[in-house]
Amino acid sequence: MSEPSSPPAPAADLKAAIPSPVSVEVSVPSNPSSPIDKASVSTRGDRGNKNLTYTERRSMLEFLLQRRNEDTNKLARHAITDAAAEYRVDRRTVSRLWKRAVQSMENGDQVADIASRKVGHRGRRKRDWSAELERVKQIPLEQRGSIRALASAVGIPKTTLFELLREDGSPTRVINSIKPPLTDKNKDEVQRMITSNIMPAIREKMPEHMKGLPIFIQQDNAKVRSSVNDAAFTKEGQKDGWDIQMQSLPPYSPDFTVLDNTLFKTIQTSLKNLPPLALGTSVPVLNELLVGVNRAFELLTKDHINDAFLSLQKIMEYTMRVQGSNTYELGSTGKAQLEHEGSLPISILCHPDAMLACRAVLDGVTEEVL
DSSP: OOOOOOOOOOHHHHHHTSOOSSOOOOOOOSOTTSOOOGGGOOOHHHHOSOOOOHHHHHHHHHHHHTTBOTTSSOBOTTHHHHHHHHHTOOHHHHHHHHHHHHHHHHTTOSSOOOOOOOOSSOSSOOOOOHHHHHGGGGSOGGGOSSHHHHHHHHTOOHHHHHHHHHOOSOTTOOOSOSSOOOOHHHHHHHHHHIIIIIHHHHHHHSOGGGTTSEEEEEEOOOTTSOOTTOHHHHHHHTGGGOEEEEEEOOTTOGGGOGGGGTHHHHHHHHHHTSOOOOTTOOOOHHHHHHHHHHHHHHHOOHHHHHHHHHHHHHHHHHHHHTTTOSOOOOOOOOHHHHHHHTOOOSSOOOOHHHHHHHHHHHHHHHHHHO
């Protein structure tokens, strides 16, 4: 005759065995035994695939303890369903947690076992993109101008490619992204190039009567750029009586970048027109880019530059009309017709309506400050 099994632990012992490093408030309906509409019970599909945290498990166990029958380890009617609805999980998840807690106490454990049993790496294995990433080295430079273009050329979804470019510690890590961040040494080299090449060229090419007037070198508003208040840059810009300054574009204003509409477009065109490489040969990316830049600079005419600055003036006018916002719509400027007639100006007059709109905003801001 078999010996009787040890009696289950009293309910009070189970409640005392709940781990208590965290204080959790649990809301309990006024009538715990009232039935609940099963259609309102949220399934794991509604909640997503997120696993329950330790705090959620402990809170769920406290919720169930308040719905157990007195002096027993049996739950009241609909307690499992109510907990499933409260924590937006499947009923089987609640049932497993309760059974584990009761079983751990019956085994003589001092603390109810509600810890997650999922350890180590879990879930779907990551796909190996190493073969596709190796193809990046073979992609022509003109197809690497953006994430979208590179993803299309390599055959990787653009969102996946973006994550791969940002990934750290992976065997297939891509170190050189589309626009890698500059180090302090890179910034010093850029600044040295500006002060040693660009500023002397400006002083040489600019008319003498421009000396003393402000001349701006424009850069975008990226964090990696040099500061507009850099002491060395300011000193070099004021050399020989000149007033050359660094100016950053306003944020979220890509239309203000003149180079995008002139030199950069010409560079992209020149790269596409480069002769194809012979089979089995390769040219370093930097050399290929330098060839494209030099060719683009040779193809760039004064008419292209004039056209770009006329577009910039119209964009500024559109911005003034919408009180400095970037919600404007670019309209037709008629530059092609004027150029065909030989009457394309080198500058345009700002529309009076744009001036009035801009003045109204500035006056309003001034009044608020005062």
